[in-house]
Amino acid sequence: LSANSFGNLFKVTSFGESHGVALGAVIEGCPAGLEVDLEFLHAEMNRRRPGFHGDPTQAVTSARVEKDQVEILSGVFEGKTLGTPIAMIVRNEDQRSRDYDQIKQLARSGHADDVWKAKFGHSDHRGGGRSSGRETVSRVMAGAVAKMLIKKLSPELQLRSYVSGIGEIAVSPSEVENFQSGSESCEAHLLRMPSSKNKDALELLKKAQVIGESFGGEVSTLVQGAPAGLGQPVFHKLKADLAQAMLSIGATSGFEIGDGFLASEKLGTKFHTDSKSRVYGGLRGGISTGENIFFKVSFKPTSSILDVAKRGRHDPCIVIRATPVVEAMTALVLADHLLWQRLDRV
């Protein structure tokens, strides 16, 4: 029983409050002998971070500057994993609750501060505590190690999440075809959106930032080259674990595998004979078939918009920052199931 642990074999425990001493993750179940690529780890952390140099989204994301230097406390020795728990932390640079003292009085609309307070009796009112987006630091750290493991166990596997919708601007499947068949990550695209519409989206967000508006959005994930056989029926089907992973991220409101809700409107005779499509999302019976795995996650409009007058700049669409988090959670699920597969047969 653990509300803050994720995974079955590759298990991550996340800890830390937004304005506490540190955020951290402990990975249990990472096999011994995995080479740990620190440069990659830091690059992944940078992707999560708002406002870093070279971030195409920096113009429109939250102004809080975070340095997020990861310190590995255990589990790695001479560049390789030991088979013992890997503990990693990122210190919160600025723990002064100064900016948040006034918040103590007023609940922020759309935020969960009051809900936490009601539930636990005692809560950390400074910037949301663990309901803050900052909690995703732990997920991205752990996800980076999961990616290293995936690369080792299944070198062909390519995992990429990207922004596929901002407000009413949606990326059509044909637009991302190049992206899908190539090997580039979403970082190459403005707003992490692989579509020529991303310039319009940027305009939209810039304006939103000025007038105090926000938008929901959508993140899509494509996994190419995954082996067949991932997923453990009946309760840990790959789609079930992905759905849990995605809906555990803040501000998410939906999950679709393959054709998703669109599938519900299709004729069976068309749906099941659609030769080249992603209608199934790469799974049958909840188990990967070796085809491309495809799923989408929807996000609500940012709620901090409402307090913008009080708090200055805000992030008008969370999906740009959420993309690396979606990718990290996907990596956690895949690493977990790559290990689990070792137990399938005698």
Next chain:
Amino acid sequence: LSANSFGNLFKVTSFGESHGVALGAVIEGCPAGLEVDLEFLHAEMNRRRPGFHGDPTQAVTSARVEKDQVEILSGVFEGKTLGTPIAMIVRNEDQRSRDYDQIKQLARSGHADDVWKAKFGHSDHRGGGRSSGRETVSRVMAGAVAKMLIKKLSPELQLRSYVSGIGEIAVSPSEVENFQSGSESCEAHLLRMPSSKNKDALELLKKAQVIGESFGGEVSTLVQGAPAGLGQPVFHKLKADLAQAMLSIGATSGFEIGDGFLASEKLGTKFHTDSKSRVYGGLRGGISTGENIFFKVSFKPTSSILDVAKRGRHDPCIVIRATPVVEAMTALVLADHLLWQRLDRV
């Protein structure tokens, strides 16, 4: 680690193959002293069963007759739970693999038989084994006990799932308003669809059965009167556990809480100030607020359509039968979190 167990404190282990000896469920963690209502248990089983007397859907669901008499093997004594594991089984009346011998040769399109075979090396080809819809017998049995526990712990809580879409026929929110404010279950409605459009839907399905067509669909769930504080951040937020529960059901392709994917297109200023709506789905920060909880699940078109010529009648839209399963899984999640809440405070 257990692929066939669901839940954290109220934990269900499901077992049994479609054409094996029996289907079953073992519930661990049900507190002692709960009165067990056998009549209710059997009524719930009847709702899951196709073709029973009085089923408004019998005209259009699969022809296989299942009696599904539950036998409680343990955990209940003199009408009350003992605090020990509650084991329940339903025997498969007809285990003859006769009808399925030919299937051994040909993989059924859209089914998972070949995927299982590839994964485990050895598989039960008779009617899908555990990838069969029959596996949901275990879920409905366990869900019935979960409902009894919910009724005891949170008497105000009303839980109802219903068919909200069949192919392109969708039920509008205003149509279900009566349903939502009343206390009737979906059983009162033709096709479990609380809308006057259900007659059109019935015509559609009857025709589909003749011409060998099938449709996807959508099941909605409304929970009224749930206490605030359900859900355990960050990985067992209520929406995360619901998403896993729903995507563990066969043929599902999507999950939406509150406004779901629609939320991704909305303006923040509208979304967060929508006073009377279900935009959040009754949760904030993944924790129930005491408001109505609302979510939807999408289902793919039935795949057995493709083999209809070989196999006779078929079920042209799975959502009618899936509705009690969605309700059962919801009950499992709620029972689990009602217990978990006991551990929140010192």
Next chain:
Amino acid sequence: LSANSFGNLFKVTSFGESHGVALGAVIEGCPAGLEVDLEFLHAEMNRRRPGFHGDPTQAVTSARVEKDQVEILSGVFEGKTLGTPIAMIVRNEDQRSRDYDQIKQLARSGHADDVWKAKFGHSDHRGGGRSSGRETVSRVMAGAVAKMLIKKLSPELQLRSYVSGIGEIAVSPSEVENFQSGSESCEAHLLRMPSSKNKDALELLKKAQVIGESFGGEVSTLVQGAPAGLGQPVFHKLKADLAQAMLSIGATSGFEIGDGFLASEKLGTKFHTDSKSRVYGGLRGGISTGENIFFKVSFKPTSSILDVAKRGRHDPCIVIRATPVVEAMTALVLADHLLWQRLDRV
């Protein structure tokens, strides 16, 4: 969280009350493709059973006749495991609570009836419910499957438990040397005690049965040919899991690995240089070294002695019947760790 599940990867859920409908076990995590030897399964069940034909202990064990026919409900198809949960049950032949109606009134000394009642509020007073020795039916069933898996994964491994003490009669290490180096099970020996003293012990127990006396005892286990590397530090060291397994058996009062409490009195210079001995018990750092694994379990005197006047014949020393249970629990631990070892390295 599950009080009635044991194991990490090879996980057993035990259910059933002594005088309920059935006892059962569900095994999750047994890999697919394992051949299931039904004859062996039934032979193991017979070893547990008191009073069966050919049982050298029948003269001195409890008079209750149990047939214990195992029915496999799921998880096995065409003689092999499917990778799905293996559910097995044994029906209780005689569920009439007649004999136990009087017990309802008076708590049986040394038994746990009153403790269960105080804890759960509601309890099954008929023959102890789940605190009865009959609960071990589930353990022996599951242990038999674990042994099949061990035989497949580690064919050299030999696992044998035997009675090494009854009251003050103890088996010296030299006496069991033949037993250890051979391959026979304890069944070949009167009272499952591989020592010429077993005749004296039999006399002792026969007399005890007449005069209403009982004795405690000791069961030893020797594992030969186990691979090195079993055990997962720091909380699932092999000795930790064995200790939990053993102390979960009713009437146990102690566990020793290797030299056990004797080690506490030894000089380090002697202890650590003892070249040929079992001082470490085959483990270092809680991990198997490839040497013989050796441990002992102590049992309290049978408590039912106290009510003998009311209830007729009794079992004056529980260790004879407990030996197959100790062996079964050992098999569960070993099977679990043989699988876990697959996850050690990248």
Next chain:
Amino acid sequence: LSANSFGNLFKVTSFGESHGVALGAVIEGCPAGLEVDLEFLHAEMNRRRPGFHGDPTQAVTSARVEKDQVEILSGVFEGKTLGTPIAMIVRNEDQRSRDYDQIKQLARSGHADDVWKAKFGHSDHRGGGRSSGRETVSRVMAGAVAKMLIKKLSPELQLRSYVSGIGEIAVSPSEVENFQSGSESCEAHLLRMPSSKNKDALELLKKAQVIGESFGGEVSTLVQGAPAGLGQPVFHKLKADLAQAMLSIGATSGFEIGDGFLASEKLGTKFHTDSKSRVYGGLRGGISTGENIFFKVSFKPTSSILDVAKRGRHDPCIVIRATPVVEAMTALVLADHLLWQRLDRV
């Protein structure tokens, strides 16, 4: 699945290598609103530490100086727990592997270095990594919080571990009677041994240190005032969880509850009628009865003795330092079961 987590509801994840960056513990499942007593936490850490000022054992314990300043990273805000994971670390002051470079070549007898290396392929040879006694830092930190929770939930409960044997010097039950009925901790006694024999023991150990000898020993634990009903049959009986907890500690070789192995030699008519004794150890059916809980743990002679020539001073008997660790693990088990009890009844 997690080899480095302990507990069911009050769950501790331990991490850190002996000569790595830090040792740490993450507690999941500690309810919100518990006041955290930092002074007590540090006092507990000091008890574990060798060589601190005022330690009656300092003359005879290992020379390595450890400051062990605990830093709480999360889960506590304004002096109270938040209901979120509590992460705590202690940095290793001296991470220089200098002293241990030579060890890389030669395996230390009795240590587990070679076993770890064989198991995981890659291991931390510096001072044992996680097989070092230093790993207990995590246990004592977590145990201190567990004690705070116990004090809140069950104020009458008194938990005390003490040294009851060093080599052949044993503390008789009558000698500790005062200790048991009083409220003092073992700290008041030389060598943590509540017996006048402790002076002889000190002489023995001083001599051992000079001549390069070591001794095994025994730690006893007495719990007074625990509520009835702790323990969850059948696999998490209190004795089973205590046995796992104890045998997870390094150098342990045995566990006895109540009369332990002595019980195996007793007559049932005497044993079960022994009115005032601890024969049952405070449990029946694995569940606490409200009487005193009593158990013992045995430890092997220190193995580092063998390398003493190479390494200077050594600890000739581990039990003095192990006593706070036994107490901490006991606290973890009790805290866990105090919470679990909340789930017993409807």
